[in-house]
Amino acid sequence: MRRFSIVTFLTLFFISAISFTVFAGVEEVTPENQVSDFSENNLKNLILNQSSSNKLSQKSQTLTLPATLDKNTNISGTEDQVFTPLDILTSTLQGGDNIGSAVAIGTMPYSTTGTTVGYTDDYQITCELTTLSGPDVVYSYSPAIDENVDISLCASLDAVNVWVYENDVSTMVACNRFATACGSPRAELLDVPMYTGNIYYIVVCADYQLSSSGGSYQIDCSASEMPVLHDSSLVHPIISVGSDGYAMIAYEENIFDTTQLWFGSDDDLVTLPAGASWQGNNKYPSCAYWGDTVFYGTYTDEGTADIHLIEFAHPTNNALWSNSYWDFSSYGWHDIKMANIATNNSQPFAEQPGYRFGLVSIIHSTTYTAIPIVDGPFILYEIDGPDVGSANISWYDELYGCQGTSNIIDPITLYHYAVYDPYSTADAQRQLFIRMDNFDDMDDEINSGGWTYGLDPGEHIQYPEVASNDGNIVVISEYYSDTAPTDRDIICWTASLGDAGNLISSVVVATTDDERFPRVKHVSGSMFVCTYITNNILYMTVSEDNGANWGTPVSVSDADEVVSEYHASDISEKGAKIIWEYRVAGDPDTSIYLHFASTDLIADTDSDGIADDIDNCIDIANPLQEDADADGIGDVCDDCTDIDGDGYGDPGYAANTCTEDNCPSIFNDAQLDADADGIGDDCDDCTDTDSDGYGNPSYVANTCTIDNCPTTNNPGQEDTDSDGIGDACCCIDIRGDVNGDDAIGIADVTFLVDYIFNSGPVPPCPAEADVDASNGGVPVGISDLTSLVDYMFNGGALPQTCP
Incomplete structure (x- = not known):
């Protein structure tokens, strides 16, 4: 059974529009997790029969927008359709025509049906930036x-x-x-405050x-009794975890108004030393x-057309x-509704904020x-445009x-997948829409596309989430x-080889209970959570x-009363951590x-923050993965x-047990080292076999002066006749x-006599003139002439060999 380390957010103190937020304390617990009761009593046999997918065609055109802050923007897009009218079904039960004739609701709960047909358009309002007008019915x-x-019209026809x-x-x-x-497309109001001593008029209006x-x-x-509120609400949390303990957390806080708070950490969320907030x-x-x-990061600025991009160059330096x-x-x-960001670092980081950061999927x-x-x-x-910060916005029609x-960018294939849940009025069905784009080449029309998926009539999907790794969607x-x-x-919908046009549906969990608001992330290998x-x-x-089968669900929230709403929870990269909203039960x-909480899904034997399945050294900590x-x-x-x-x-690597390379930067499997100095000939800048400081010829790596006598140590490099051959080698x-003249004859006797007795030319090689080898070549004297004459004319002994 998995154990989870849970960290609690306690009291926060809001400081200013761009500020730090201080945590009054941190509580760590490790609760035992409860396995849900998935007995035969509440299991359902849910069989999905999906219709064939429908591939859509993308159209585009480009515009240039004026600068907004420090960004210029291009737009490309397509035409679209609005909703078609729904079938009209009537009922006999009615409400009042106006406030004066409103039908009174005596006790709660209350349910009834009716129709606005035949009623007067008494009231018009502006709601969600839209004028609402039509025949209306009134209750009080x-x-x-x-x-x-709570007032719900979700079940309306x-x-x-x-x-x-x-x-x-x-x-x-x-x-x-x-x-x-x-x-x-139906209306619902939750937690409308109604106070004793007042009359509230509920207006139902045809759209x-x-x-x-x-x-x-x-x-x-x-209706429920209005509780006494003591503190703020922290909602819609997100959590993102990188390498080396870097992490980010963000959420909305509702005290006086909606404030969005962001925090960064460099110690795996043990502390959150940096923070900022954006109000609105x-x-x-x-x-x-x-x-x-x-x-x-990004977020939804409701009621505007703005698409935000936040760059956190370092999580603990909010400057x-x-x-x-x-x-x-x-x-x-107008009226942006949702935005989600996916990133990839296949393009180098640039100082200009956001350049090739990834993509944002948007409901707009x-x-x-x-x-x-x-x-x-x-x-x-x-995109690469004439101005810094150029961008494209694109879409498909009929959605x-x-x-x-x-959305997600597959880290291996670099394909981007975005999922949505459009409502098809033609099929009276909420369907799955998935679009695929080549992040490495957004102009690639061959490897991109958009597909809708529907189930049987009367069956719907909602709140899709997507993850992908190595083409497994x-x-x-x-x-x-x-x-x-x-x-x-x-x-669940799955596909391999990045084939978004052929998703196969299956069941993750289906019980008689209400399972809501799923999230999904890739963990490692073929594991998803x-x-x-x-x-x-x-x-x-x-x-x-890769999503074909799912294990037995386990509780991660311990005794928390988790809030059941969209985006009440989030999963970090690689499924490392989970964050959720909760109330104190009772x-x-x-x-x-x-x-x-940490999920402990990723095995990390050496605790270096690198999962075992991708760690290049499982048993020894090496967070930088040097290889x-x-x-x-x-x-x-x-x-x-x-x-x-x-x-x-190579030298300098403590784990090496193989023979050390005498030339680490150049392939030399023979390990030749003519001068035995420990440096291979292929990278020795002075191969010098006689160790006189001068290099042997024919060694291409040599940069030192070539030795004029490579077999004999002659550090002075004497060369009496300047023929390039050192005297020590003549x-x-x-x-x-x-x-x-390379021969022994009368001419040598004559040359020696002339040198000794007539101050003639110096012998070009003193060692050759030292015929009796008695003087080491210097000086040459009468004994050398005597030995040469004796050898030439009297059958004397052969002169000694050199040296």
């Missing part, structure tokens, strides 16, 4: 105590909106057009942009490790953090196209109504059906065969806190580090060749 509610009220007035139309307290939790003929609805209301309507942070000390963005509002983009809306796009799937990536996105999503919309399960939430418990399950305070000879064995445990590959080890065989 007067709470006896202070309550939080048609697209309907909802808003709430307090006492009269001058005070609107809440509104919604599309609710993520509904799974289709004529989606249902032109009217709105058949089902309204479900429930900032939601859903996303962060990914680029490499070295660098991380990149090196920068936040810039592209603003597409002047070209019709625009009126730029002939037919406006509502919540469509887009990607953004930087809209997305509620979740995820794993997509995880929620599954639900029209017949059981509140019984969610977790399913998936987390999901059920019954306010966060579970983890592992696949060791506490009337509804504050939300954070825990994170000088690139043989896959780390230097600290390589018994023969041999850079030139000649079979002999006597080749026997003595007597006084005149240097």
